[in-house]
Amino acid sequence: MTDDIGYQALTQAAMRGVMKEALKVAESPNGLPGDHHFYITFRTKAPGVKLAEALVQKFPDEMTIVIQHQYWDLEVHERHFELVLQFSGIPQHLHIPYSAVNRFVDPSVNFGLGFEEVDAEAHDPLDVATDDDQAGDADLDAGDDDESRPASDGTVVSLDAFRRK
Numbered sequence: 001m002t003d004d005i006g007y008q009a010l011t012q013a014a015m016r017g018v019m020k021e022a023l024k025v026a027e028s029p030n031g032l033p034g035d036h037h038f039y040i041t042f043r044t045k046a047p048g049v050k051l052a053e054a055l056v057q058k059f060p061d062e063m064t065i066v067i068q069h070q071y072w073d074l075e076v077h078e079r080h081f082e083l084v085l086q087f088s089g090i091p092q093h094l095h096i097p098y099s100a101v102n103r104f105v106d107p108s109v110n111f112g113l114g115f116e117e118v119d120a121e122a123h124d125p126l127d128v129a130t131d132d133d134q135a136g137d138a139d140l141d142a143g144d145d146d147e148s149r150p151a152s153d154g155t156v157v158s159l160d161a162f163r164r165k
Contacts, residue, residue: 008116015113019104023076026067035108037068043117046100048080052092062102065094 019040026032041064042049044056055063065085067074072084072091080097105112 012116015115016098016101019101019113020076020081020098022104022106023067023074023081026071027074027076032068036106037066037108039103039105039107040065040067040096040101041103042096042100043102046097048095048097049100050093050095055087055092064103 022038025036026038032038041062044051044059044061044063051063067083070086073093074083075081079099080095082093082095084091084093086092101115102117103112103114
């Protein structure tokens with residue numbers, strides 16, 4: 001049976017939307033409320049990821065960052081987020097497409113999401129760039145048109161591992 005609706009792509013897009021909305025809370029001038037903090041694991045060599053070469057060498061496959069107390073200049077965009085974090089006391093700018101993220105966890109409330117690797121050939125029906133996004137991501141649109149496009153291989157994502165017991 002063929003999934004002509006693309007439920008897997010819709011589910012992945014919705015879950016990435018949850019992550020984006022949580023990041024918007026962290027983007028506010030007051031930062032994250034209470035004990036909330038995020039662990040975000042992403043593929044360092046995924047299309048559109050921009051970070052210092054030294055970090056790519058240290059983390060050649062994936063990297064986990066923590067957004068809690070010490071982060072600066074967080075900007076949440078339609079297809080990616082950017083922020084400055086310190087590594088060994090040196091501020092580093094990170095540009096991370098949502099499509100590069102493998103896991104998003106807020107341990108303060110036992111919440112987590114796992115994402116499938118984005119298939120470059122997949123088409124996300126929800127991937128409609130806004131004028132603001134096109135202006136901010138013009139350099140990405142030239143060669144990285146697979147950002148924010150979830151895989152549509154029909155795999156079912158189990159959320160049981162992230163549920164409270």
